[in-house]
Amino acid sequence: MNFFEKMFAIDRRWVYLTLFVAVVVSLLLDFSIPVPISKEARNIYNYIEGLNAGDAIHLALDYDPSVSAELDPMTLSVLKQCFTKDIKVIITALHQFGPALAAERIDTAVARHAALTGEKKINGVDFVYLGYKPYPVLIILGMGQNYRIPFPRDYYGVSLDSLPMMANIRNYSDVKAVINISGTSATDWWISYGNGRYGVPLAIGVTGVMATEYYPYLQTDQIFGLLGGLKGAAEYEMLVNTPGPAVEGMKVQIVAHAIIILFIVIGNVGFFAMRRSEKRKA
Amino acid sequence: MKRQLPLAIIFLCGAFTLFQYFIPHEQSEYLYEFVALDWPPIIGVFALMLGIFSLIRVSWGKIRRKSENWPYAIVTLIGLAGMIATGLPGIGDHNAPAVRWQFNYIVYPVSATMFSILSFFIASAAYRAFRARSFLATVLLVSAVIVMIRFFPLGPLTDPVGTTADWVLNVPNLAAKRAIVIGVGLGIVATALKIVLGIERSYMGRD
DSSP, rough: OOHHHHHHOOOOHHHHHHHHHHHHHHHEEEOOOOOOOHHHHHHHHHHHHHHHTTTTTEEEEEEOGHHHHHHHHHHHHHHHHHHHHEEEEEEEEEEETTHHHHHHHHHHHHHOOOOSSSSSOOHHHEEEEEEOSSOHHHHHHHHHTTTTTSSBOTTTSSSSGGGGGTOOOGGGGGOOOOOEEEEEEEEHHHHHHHTTTTOOOEEEOOOHHHHGGGHHHHTTTSSSSEEEHHHHHHHHHHHHTTTOHHHHHHHHHHHHHHHHHHHHHHHHHHHHHHHHHHHHHO | OOTTHHHHHHHHHHHHHHHHTTTTOOOHHHHHHHHTTTTTHHHHHHHHHHHHHHHHHHHHHHHTOTTTTTHHHHHHHHHHHHHHHHHSBBBBBBHHHHHHHHHHIIIHHHHHHHHHHHHHHHHHHHHHHHOOHHHHHHHHHHHHHHHGGHHHOOGGHHHHHHHHHHHHHHTTHHHHHHHHHHHHHHHHHHHHHHHHTOOOOGGGOOO
């Protein structure tokens, strides 16, 4: 096997090893990557910034631990912005592995806000966590009529009618927007039923591999903002002025992308060299 | 009767859901609230029981026959029993420390690991798949590289690359995606209508 043939057919284990080493080294090295803010991320930030204290939004956290590296920073950044602006937040988790994860992220956001400002955000007053119920489509449709239909009680078993924050909130008409942070097809249901049927303004934060699927909805204004993968999360961390794991992760992502591009180039050089050599032989 | 009754139920449920969607009236919503939102979860509970029974039966069969990788079936059954036992009301609950522990130290790392491993497969697949074998393959390759490098700090090239990547995402990607979504949507509508009207009956088994 000559050099070009080797370039054409590198064993996949070498690809894995190179990527692994590159990721570890980029984690250890101290450098930063500029994070330019996209229009679709800024739209979400500006929308929430434009709300008044006391307004409510619905934060739908429809993801599981497998994608939390990408989506957790979005959740924490949006919660930080809402808590800082004193915006009330209704939170749901319509993925079967999501409820405990969402509960912990809320606790983290509350603790961070308390550490930053000394103000303790209270469940039922500043935010309400409704938790999980099966059948996302039915739950989204049900909440459009009345939050109390699918969720008579919150995640902690407290009746919704006894929570002060819910006194004036019946359905989507009483929230300013839904921000759906998702690693599942629940985003499609939010677009079709939350926005399509009930007309609630919707913005989404999705994983990198999902992001390209949702650009059509951005152009038609079915969603007013989009955070795509780690890059979107990093943008939001920058917007709320709390660079964290997503901004840190950008350097790993860029190095990984560079390695993948390098392998694509190597593969193509090998491919063309072999094709030329075959033509010469023929 | 054996065939007519299920068909009638499907027709009534399908027609009701279809018409209710377009009638934003209080009475219609009231009906929906007490029919559509109550029945599927009840059916789902039975489906869940069926799923658990099936999982136990398949795993137990593997253990008994000592099939390939049968020890994993034991782990599956222990995991199932452990999560149910600690999450049952009276013993624990969905928020109990034991459930949280299993979630944080088993479910979380396992699912995060599975997803992370994907990046290695993607890297290997990209190396093999993105070859400029034809004109269309070259277009795909160039588009993929442009979209991937849009995050790179490329000095004076940053803006043009970013603009090109946005164009790729907002024009050709969007046009293709729209065509797929509309096609799939029409397919769903056609299939749903066929089921509601009793033309498509494969879900009832062979008749």
